Amino acid sequence: MTVIEHLAKWGSEAPFEHSRAARDVARHAVEDVIACIIAGSNDLGASNVRKMVYASDSAGPGTVVGEEKAVLPQLAALANGTAGHALDYDDTFLPGVNHASSVLVSALMALGEQAGSSGAELIDAYLVGLELQFAVGSGVMRSHYDFGWHSTSTIGCIGAAGACARLLKLDARRFAHALSLGTSMASGCKVQFGSMAKPLHAGLAAQHAIEAAQLAAAGVEGRLNALEGGMGFLELFGGKGPAGWGKNIEKLGAPMTAESRGLMFKRYPCCASTHRVLDAFFELRAQEKFEADEVESINTLIGYGNSRNLMYTNPVSEMEARFSMQYCMAVALVDGAPKLSHFTPQSVKQEKYRRLFGLTTVSCYDPAEEQKNVDLMRPHVITVKLKNGRSLERSRDLPVGTLKYPFSLDDRKAKFDDCCKSRLDKVSSDRLFEAINNIESEGHLSRFTGLLRFGAKANHAFRTSSFA
Missing domain, CATH: 1.10.4100.10 (2-methylcitrate dehydratase PrpD)
Structure with missing residues (x-):
């Protein structure tokens, strides 16, 4: 066979x-x-x-x-x-x-x-x-x-x-x-x-x-x-x-x-290769209470395959920014958690982010060692050096959104509403959320998918900042 x-x-x-x-x-x-x-x-x-x-x-x-x-x-x-x-x-x-x-x-x-x-x-x-x-x-x-x-x-x-x-x-x-x-x-x-x-x-x-x-x-x-x-x-x-x-x-x-094994549902609208580092950064910052202007450098240690995904050190578009550790860390330093509104042509051009790109470097594990055990999820590590001489380190084995660190129902609804708000009002969004979570009781999918044919209700100007 x-x-x-x-x-x-x-x-x-x-x-x-x-x-x-x-x-x-x-x-x-x-x-x-x-x-x-x-x-x-x-x-x-x-x-x-x-x-x-x-x-x-x-x-x-x-x-x-x-x-x-x-x-x-x-x-x-x-x-x-x-x-x-x-x-x-x-x-x-x-x-x-x-x-x-x-x-x-x-x-x-x-x-x-x-x-x-x-x-x-x-x-x-x-x-x-x-x-x-x-x-x-x-x-x-x-x-x-x-x-x-x-x-x-x-x-x-x-x-x-x-x-x-x-x-x-x-x-x-x-x-x-x-x-x-x-x-x-x-x-x-x-x-x-x-x-x-x-x-x-x-x-x-x-x-x-x-x-x-x-x-x-x-x-x-x-x-x-x-x-x-x-x-x-x-x-x-x-x-x-x-x-x-x-x-x-x-x-x-x-x-x-x-x-x-489950799935990894995304907390941030960018490449998954950044997520464990971002989670670790926010945990570290909550504990140590430092600001962007206190940071001298940031080093990240991630998987080899992850490092190859993050190929844009100086992104010039929102598409490239999603695959840039430098951009995602700059947003994290200035604004906190990356959101849909951070990935627009206008946001990527902002000097408040671009001036911080040089702070972040990316290093990776030995790919030969990774290949020996494909199930091994080595932790991603972030080291933040402050201008006062302190060095802070944090690691994450898995990101938020996995079986080990699941979204709460409130997290799920917040993401759903944020994604839908450019096309649906709150009442319609709530109705759709409920219908999806009752989909197994639907005898014919066409009755469910009818809710998705809501037409050109909202703006289609993402390239000019529909999420701002």
Whole structure:
């Protein structure tokens, strides 16, 4: 039995019943992604993708969040997946080193509308898809990511193809071909970080996941050793010394990865590679009570892959600023926690931040040591040297928003409201929040997605500061 056949057999036969803990994570993911789509719909890149979608003859049943006109499911997934990842505020799936939910939710919501799926079926397919992302990722991480692949659009595409196959109730054979076709559609490199193409990767992965499942359902077949076979995914995408698949895929769903590992929901609208440092900084500052003008230097010690993500030491756009430790630390020093309003063209140009870029340096752990244990989450460390000679240090093993340090319900609602406020009034936002958290009781997704077709109510001027 090939790896794909093993995954397909599990994915097509896994029980529909899931633990409350796993389902809670899935509902939180839907809630978080929809909030990020609404906020991200104001972004110029996401707006340009919608422009392309509506320029084509694309009428269909798929909801593009915030728009009244429905389109073909794969195009709705493209638009929503791009918007969901546009602000880099969507969750991170640490085992897959990817943004799992923007891909999964965007694909499943669009396909589910067409298929007449229920809310409970969407949650089930999400959990199966997340498990498959973990399984596929376990064979190639971290070398795949450190080699330069954007796993949101590689691992994400393959796992989401499986999620779509689950939603369509494909048998094991057709399910396997959906995964195989997904490997042929997996792509996206990290050179695009800090550009419009980075969030587009999530949209393309969601689009291709639907297409892979639909093609398999129509009888299109691929090689079933596409993951581990010669000239397959492992050989071409694995990077240096990938582990491959073995016993780590023998106990899928026992328990579900959503329950045992969870997701990292983002506290700040910037690259996840900054979050542990930011959390540590705010803890240190609360304890030591220092101001920006008292700081002589800041050194951060982070993972090798994290350091490669933060490639902009002198960002000139809001997109680059999301991948800049220098900018994020400058905002933290001056204003406190980074917010959506800090990532606009106007904010990045402000001298009160730019003059502080030189204070922050980034160092990293030895990548060879990291690769030996892909599950090892080494702490991220910040050292703040003050002008009076004191040196202050703090570390974080995991960021706020993980299973170990979860958001409170108030934290979740505050983020949801902040993301929605440029497009929805408070009453509408509250109604949508409640509907998402009751999605499992919805018999047909189209009744839920009808709430998302609220039209051009708010401004679309993110590039001119819709979050200020």
